[in-house]
Amino acid sequence: MYSIGQVSEMFGLPISTLRYYDKQGLFPGIERRSGIRKFGENELEALRVIECLKMSGLEIKDIKQFMDWCVEGAPTYPLRRELLEKQKETVEAEIAHMNKVLDMLRFKCWYYDQAIQDGSEDRIKSLLPDHLPDDIQPLYDHAHQ
Missing domain, CATH: 1.10.1660.10 (Multidrug-efflux Transporter Regulator; Chain: A; Domain 2)
Structure with a gap:
């Protein structure tokens, strides 16, 4: 206790x-x-x-x-299951939304790392929207859906 x-x-x-x-x-x-x-x-x-x-x-x-x-007790199992399923769906939707937010943040961190390295945004802007590095393109695409 x-x-x-x-x-x-x-x-x-x-x-x-x-x-x-x-x-x-x-x-x-x-x-x-x-x-x-x-x-x-x-x-x-x-x-x-x-x-x-x-x-x-x-x-x-x-x-x-x-x-x-x-x-x-047992007669309420279906009610409990339904409530939990609804909350699970709510959380999954929030996670999907937050993953999109996270991808935008990751993309923007990369973007500004490049801008700092280059001293301007010109080169990076020329890569938008479809010519980004292979590891960055999916982040950009997901964030802009």
Whole structure:
């Protein structure tokens, strides 16, 4: 069993956040000893899921619904699966977007490395849009889709 302070350190979360999660009912089975929360392995796993769902963009009310479904058991498996699939798709779309952003940043870093080396942008501009080096062309193309 872990204290709220220990869990705060383990997850890098403020104690106030853990208290808030508890008040929202996200740890339905949490044990209390003399009013002090004691986090077991079930709460730690729940917290991992909560943080994952939060990072995926899910609101606390929807995370609460998911956690309630977990308590309800097997009949809610399809609902949980559907929610997770939706969040997975959301994260995949965000990753695809961020990969495009990353490719633009990589291209622009290369671009300005060349401009610094050459003392101007003239040569690089003459290579645009279709005559860039083989390792740079895919970055440019992806960033400009």
